[in-house]
Amino acid sequence: MTTELRVLRPSEWNEWFGSLELAFGGLAESPEERELWDALTEHERSIGIWDGSDVVGTAGAFSFRLAVPGGALVPAAGVTMVSVAATHRRRGLLTSMMRRQLDDVRALGEPLAVLTASEPAIYGRFGYGAATKQMSLEIDTDRVRLTVPDGTDGIRLRYAKPDEALTTIEGVYEQLVAGRPGAPAHGPGWERKAVLDPESARRGASPLQCVLAERDGGVVGYATFRNKPEWDAAGPKGRIVADDVSALDPAAYAALWRFLFEIDLTSTVEARNRPVDDALLHLVSDVRRCNITVRDSLYVRLVELGAALEARAYRAPVDVVFEVTDAFCPWNEGRWRLTADAKGGASCKRTDDPADLALSVRELGAAYLGGTSVDSLARAGRVRELRAGAVDEASLAFSSAVEPWLPRGF
Numbered sequence: 001m002t003t004e005l006r007v008l009r010p011s012e013w014n015e016w017f018g019s020l021e022l023a024f025g026g027l028a029e030s031p032e033e034r035e036l037w038d039a040l041t042e043h044e045r046s047i048g049i050w051d052g053s054d055v056v057g058t059a060g061a062f063s064f065r066l067a068v069p070g071g072a073l074v075p076a077a078g079v080t081m082v083s084v085a086a087t088h089r090r091r092g093l094l095t096s097m098m099r100r101q102l103d104d105v106r107a108l109g110e111p112l113a114v115l116t117a118s119e120p121a122i123y124g125r126f127g128y129g130a131a132t133k134q135m136s137l138e139i140d141t142d143r144v145r146l147t148v149p150d151g152t153d154g155i156r157l158r159y160a161k162p163d164e165a166l167t168t169i170e171g172v173y174e175q176l177v178a179g180r181p182g183a184p185a186h187g188p189g190w191e192r193k194a195v196l197d198p199e200s201a202r203r204g205a206s207p208l209q210c211v212l213a214e215r216d217g218g219v220v221g222y223a224t225f226r227n228k229p230e231w232d233a234a235g236p237k238g239r240i241v242a243d244d245v246s247a248l249d250p251a252a253y254a255a256l257w258r259f260l261f262e263i264d265l266t267s268t269v270e271a272r273n274r275p276v277d278d279a280l281l282h283l284v285s286d287v288r289r290c291n292i293t294v295r296d297s298l299y300v301r302l303v304e305l306g307a308a309l310e311a312r313a314y315r316a317p318v319d320v321v322f323e324v325t326d327a328f329c330p331w332n333e334g335r336w337r338l339t340a341d342a343k344g345g346a347s348c349k350r351t352d353d354p355a356d357l358a359l360s361v362r363e364l365g366a367a368y369l370g371g372t373s374v375d376s377l378a379r380a381g382r383v384r385e386l387r388a389g390a391v392d393e394a395s396l397a398f399s400s401a402v403e404p405w406l407p408r409g410f
């Protein structure tokens with residue numbers, strides 16, 4: 001088999017994207033989704049594999065800046081649209097694209113690559129570690145009550161057309177990014193994705209609705225959601241599917257959830273992607289009737305290990321030497337001393353000093369945003385402690401007061 005791996009030409013996008021759709025089962029995305037993805041695709045960062053004139057592999061990357069503990073926004077490749085044609089699987093095509101892509105990311109000077117995986121087993125071999133989780137809830141709003149903080153009644157709610165509210169929504173999102181490790185700051189055009197409303201996403205529910213939360217005339221939060229009416233012999237039992245609920249303060253946040261909980265003719269609120277430390281958990285009267293499930297979300301790959309570890313802040317002073325293995329990006333291999341002082345300023349440099357902890361780059365990726373403890377990785381045998389106390393020290397330093405979370409997929 002002779003194949004050619006190269007950068008996508010803009011004129012080839014339709015065929016390239018069609019090949020991706022086929023690898024995901026063959027259902028075509030809606031015209032509005034296709035148009036948006038075409039506009040967001042960074043062609044010079046998108047690669048494909050051709051077998052003759054057929055596209056048999058695709059992989060893209062978005063130029064994001066990712067919020068990390070401490071609030072810095074670190075350049076990160078948002079890896080996306082990865083596929084290999086069913087006719088060409090398990091012959092190393094994905095591996096060759098990952099090779100090319102990580103070399104390109106390094107050449108661009110981005111310390112991080114991040115992705116969400118269709119299946120968790122795929123990307124560990126390329127050095128990606130599961131760094132954030134997402135929580136979904138299905139709340140019985142007939143039984144679960146909310147206790148809201150002072151000030152909630154002072155919030156004014158009003159409906160807005162999602163398309164018309166998109167700049168306002170984006171303004172709120174942008175204010176929240178730095179405070180949430182794992183949240184990407186996107187380039188222009190991404191605001192349209194927040195209100196994209198294809199028929200396929202509705203699954204029998206209404207078009208996307210939007211409510212803005214205001215205080216003193218200023219927008220302090222928003223909820224986007226769909227309403228899925230349902231009736232049985234006993235009457236209405238509709239469902240609210242919350243897409244995004246974001247607010248700048250506790251009262252606005254509580255007001256938005258209270259609104260969703262109290263919409264007439266509904267008895268369930270469902271949310272599919274919430275942070276595991278969601279304040280909502282402290283507003284509800286009965287957390288068991290929220291039917292919580294948790295799964296992996298964002299995977300992080302340290303592409304330039306030293307630059308990546310220096311870019312984030314640490315929660316406590318730390319001085320540890322890591323012995324790092326990284327078979328896929330061997331430039332990261334070896335011993336690195338990470339030091340951070342009480343003010344959070346960090347340095348990560350190569351050293352010949354004896355190692356305190358032995359681990360692979362995948363574990364560092366998992367721990368990087370503070371959502372996976374070094375201690376839990378050590379208990380799984382994935383981090384080896386070579387100096388007593390080093391696991392504790394690194395665990396505390398890497399932890400984050402705010403759970404990392406990817407608010408919006410890509």
Ligand SMILES: CC(=O)SCCNC(=O)CCNC(=O)[C@H](O)C(C)(C)COP(=O)(O)OP(=O)(O)OC[C@H]1O[C@@H](n2cnc3c(N)ncnc32)[C@H](O)[C@@H]1OP(=O)(O)O
Nearest residue numbers: 023080081082083084089090091092093094095115118121
């Ligand atoms: C960020 C994103 O876009 S995630 C989306 C990923 N895409 C999809 O899930 C679409 C459907 N699947 C596919 O297109 C393909 O099966 C891919 C891209 C997942 C794999 O492509 P392939 O070219 O078959 O992978 P490749 O041959 O390079 O395999 C490399 C290794 O990964 C393993 N591997 C590949 N796919 C999987 C999988 N789904 N689960 C577990 N292991 C896998 C292979 O067995 C191989 O292991 P080895 O090195 O021990 O032999």
